[in-house]
Amino acid sequence: xxxxxxxxxVPMVGGKxxxxxxxxxxxxxxxxxxxxxHEECAVEEAVRITERSGGTVTVLTLGPPEAVDQLRDMLAxxxxxxxxxxxxxxxxxxxxxxxxxAAAVGELGPGAFPLIxxxxxxxxxxxxxxxxxVAHALGRPCVTGIxxxxxxxxxxxxxxxxxxxxxxxxxxxxxxxxVKEGINLPRYPSLPGRLRAKRxxxxxxxxxxxxxxxxxxxxxxxxxxxxxxxxLGHGTEAVPELMRVLGEMGLLASAGMPGREGIVG
Amino acid sequence: xxxxAVCLVELDHGEVAAASQRALAVARSLxxxxxxxxxxxxxLVAVVFGTxxxxxxxxxxxxxxxxxxxxxxxxAQGLNGYxxxxxARALEQLAARRMATAVVAAATDHGSEVLAHLGxxxxxxxxxxxxxxxxxxxxxxxxxxxxxxxxxxxxxVLEAPCALLTVAADAAVAGDAVAGDAAAVASAQxxxxxxxxxxxxxxxxxxxxxxxxxxxxxxxxxxxxxGSGLSLATARVVIGGGRGVGGPEGFxxxxxxxxLLGGVVGVSRVVTSQGWRxxxxxxxxxxxxxxxxxYLACGISGAIQHMAGCQSAKHIVAVNTDPDAPIMSRADYxxxxxxxxxIPALVAAIRAAGGQG
Numbered sequence: 001x002x003x004x005x006x007x008x009x010v011p012m013v014g015g016k017x018x019x020x021x022x023x024x025x026x027x028x029x030x031x032x033x034x035x036x037x038h039e040e041c042a043v044e045e046a047v048r049i050t051e052r053s054g055g056t057v058t059v060l061t062l063g064p065p066e067a068v069d070q071l072r073d074m075l076a077x078x079x080x081x082x083x084x085x086x087x088x089x090x091x092x093x094x095x096x097x098x099x100x101x102a103a104a105v106g107e108l109g110p111g112a113f114p115l116i117x118x119x120x121x122x123x124x125x126x127x128x129x130x131x132x133x134v135a136h137a138l139g140r141p142c143v144t145g146i147x148x149x150x151x152x153x154x155x156x157x158x159x160x161x162x163x164x165x166x167x168x169x170x171x172x173x174x175x176x177x178x179v180k181e182g183i184n185l186p187r188y189p190s191l192p193g194r195l196r197a198k199r200x201x202x203x204x205x206x207x208x209x210x211x212x213x214x215x216x217x218x219x220x221x222x223x224x225x226x227x228x229x230x231x232l233g234h235g236t237e238a239v240p241e242l243m244r245v246l247g248e249m250g251l252l253a254s255a256g257m258p259g260r261e262g263i264v265g
Numbered sequence: 266x267x268x269x270a271v272c273l274v275e276l277d278h279g280e281v282a283a284a285s286q287r288a289l290a291v292a293r294s295l296x297x298x299x300x301x302x303x304x305x306x307x308x309l310v311a312v313v314f315g316t317x318x319x320x321x322x323x324x325x326x327x328x329x330x331x332x333x334x335x336x337x338x339x340x341a342q343g344l345n346g347y348x349x350x351x352x353a354r355a356l357e358q359l360a361a362r363r364m365a366t367a368v369v370a371a372a373t374d375h376g377s378e379v380l381a382h383l384g385x386x387x388x389x390x391x392x393x394x395x396x397x398x399x400x401x402x403x404x405x406x407x408x409x410x411x412x413x414x415x416x417x418x419x420x421x422v423l424e425a426p427c428a429l430l431t432v433a434a435d436a437a438v439a440g441d442a443v444a445g446d447a448a449a450v451a452s453a454q455x456x457x458x459x460x461x462x463x464x465x466x467x468x469x470x471x472x473x474x475x476x477x478x479x480x481x482x483x484x485x486x487x488x489x490x491x492g493s494g495l496s497l498a499t500a501r502v503v504i505g506g507g508r509g510v511g512g513p514e515g516f517x518x519x520x521x522x523x524x525l526l527g528g529v530v531g532v533s534r535v536v537t538s539q540g541w542r543x544x545x546x547x548x549x550x551x552x553x554x555x556x557x558x559x560y561l562a563c564g565i566s567g568a569i570q571h572m573a574g575c576q577s578a579k580h581i582v583a584v585n586t587d588p589d590a591p592i593m594s595r596a597d598y599x600x601x602x603x604x605x606x607x608i609p610a611l612v613a614a615i616r617a618a619g620g621q622g
Contacts, residue, residue: 014568015591017417026417037534037551037570095390121377123550123570124412127393128372128431129381136385141350141483144381145374162374167347167485181551182544185537213390217420219412229583229592229599236610238600242582243614245598249559249580251502251526252618 001055001151001173003046004113006101006130007039007074008122009067023218026124035070037181038119040077044186045179046117047078049151056080058113060104062097064089068202075197076189082202093212094125098133100207105138114174115151120144121178128178135176143169144178269308269363270296271356272333273370273379276313279321281328284371284434289331291398291432292369295406296332308334310363311467314352315345325465336462336469341476347375347485353382355474365427366400372431380431391429392421398430414550414573495529497546502528503557503578505548506536507571509564509585509604513541518608519563525615531555531575533565549574563604567592584608 011026012034018027046057059074061067062085071082085100118131135142145160156171232241246252272292275282296309311333339355360368370376372394384391394411401407406423411433459469504523523530531548548555550570556577563584572595583596584604593599600607
C-alpha cells in the first residue's frame, strides 16, 4: 500500500522559548528545527506498515524551502519519496494547509494513497484539524488520537485512549488517520538510510497562500512563568527540610502506613 | 430572533466535565451581543449528546452557574455513542437554526475532533486552545490562545461569520472541584430525567439532526481496560524521573517512593524515547497532562514540552544536580543534589516517620 505521511517543520525548543524582537516567531537562531513529535511516529508507523506488507511511504510537508531538511530526516527513517509544498515563509493556517495537501493528493487521482497519516496535532500550533480537513476535502473517513493501528486488507482498526479505557474504531480504506506519540518508538536513522535520503529526489510544488480568517497578532511568554525555586538544601542534608515541606502539603499523614497501595500508572 | 452561542458540553460520569465548564465560561463571554441596538444578552445553548434523557441532577445547577440559558439534548437514529462527524453535523444544523455567533467546545480529544469536523464541513476556521475570547465588532473576535501547549500565548484576531473555538482543557480550573478521583464522587450521582434539570431554571429542548450516511461511518466502540491502579492523570502524587535517573534500573527507588506516598511514577520524553519506561508513563505535551498535589521531578531538566504537562501541579519540587537547570525556574522548591542519594534517603526518612523499618 502507498502511504502518505504529512509532517510539519517546527522550532526545536528546550528549556526556554525565546521570541524574536517583533514577537511574531520563536527565535530559532540558536536552536534550529525538527519534525513535530507525533509526526515522527506517523512516519515510523507508515514505514512499519510497508515493511510488513509492501508499498511505499511518501512524506509531505508544507513549509519554506529549508523544510527539505525535515523531509530528508524522515526519508532517513525509511520513507521513500518526499513532496515539499513550498511556501514563502509566511505562516499557513489549517484551512489553507489542508486545501493545499488535498489538492496535491487529488491531482494524483482518486486511488492515490489509500492511507494518509498525519500527526494528531502540531507541537507549536496544536490545531488538531489539518488531517480532518484533508479527509473532508477528499471525501474520506478520518480517525484521530490514534495510539494503535492495524491494517487488514481494506479495513483499518484503530484505538485511542479515553479516560480509563480506550475507544476502538473500524474504518474502510481509503482513510485519513491522526496518530499520537506512543503508537511506536521511532527508530534511529541508519547510515544507509541517511545516504539514501541525501540523494532522494524531492518533488516541489508551490501552492498559493490564502488567508484563514484567523490572524496572529503576536506571541508572548505567559506572565509568572519564571519564578525561582526555593532551595531546600544540598544532597541528603536537604531531606529533613523536604520532609517538613511534604508534611505541610499533608502528604505524610498516611505515608508508609500499611494498606496504602502504590500502583504504576 | 436573538442569536445564540452554542457550547458542546461533555459529561464525566453524568456530570458536566471540568473542561466543559471552562468552555462554557468562554462561550458565555461570547453570548453577549455587541451589535448596536441589541439588548446585549444572547442565549447560551449547552449541547449534550447521547444521554437517553438521563443526567446527573448537578447538571442543571452546573449549567445555570455557568450561564447556560438552555440545555439541548441531541438524539437521532444511529447517534448512540461517540460519532464525531455526526456530532459535528448536528452542531452545524443547530448553529444554523439558532443563527449562532459562536460554537465552542473544550479542547479535549472529543471536543477538538468534533470542532475540526465542523470547521471542515463549514469551511470556517477553528481557533484551537483558546483561554479568552471577546467580540470585537460584528464577525470579529479578539482571542488569546495557547501555543506550545500553553508554554506560549498568542494574541489573535478571528474574522468569520461564526466563531468556532476550542478552549484549552488543562489551563488552571476555578476551584478544587476537579481534584481527586472523579469516579468515586460520580458514582453517587443518581441519573435524573430532564424535568428535574428544568427545575434548576435551565429549559431543556431536544434536537434531532438530519444525518448523512457519511456522518455515521466512523463511530467509537468504548471499552474499559486495566480497571485497577491509580491513573497518572488523576494521581495525587507523581514522582517524576528523567534522564538523570540514568537507566531502567534507576526507577525502582522512585517506584518505592511513589508507593509510600500513594502516588505513581511519571517520566520525561527522553526516558520513553530511550525505551527505559513505557510511553503511557510520559508526562508532557505529547504524553499525559497531570494535576497532582505534588510533582516531585527527579533528574528532569524541564524542557517546555515537559512543563506543559505538569503546569497544573499544585506544588513542584525538583531534585537536580544542576542548580541552573530550567526546571529550577519553574519549581516551587528544589533540592540540589544527586537523586540516587536524595531519594533513598527520603524513602528511609518516610519509613522511619511511618514507624516502618
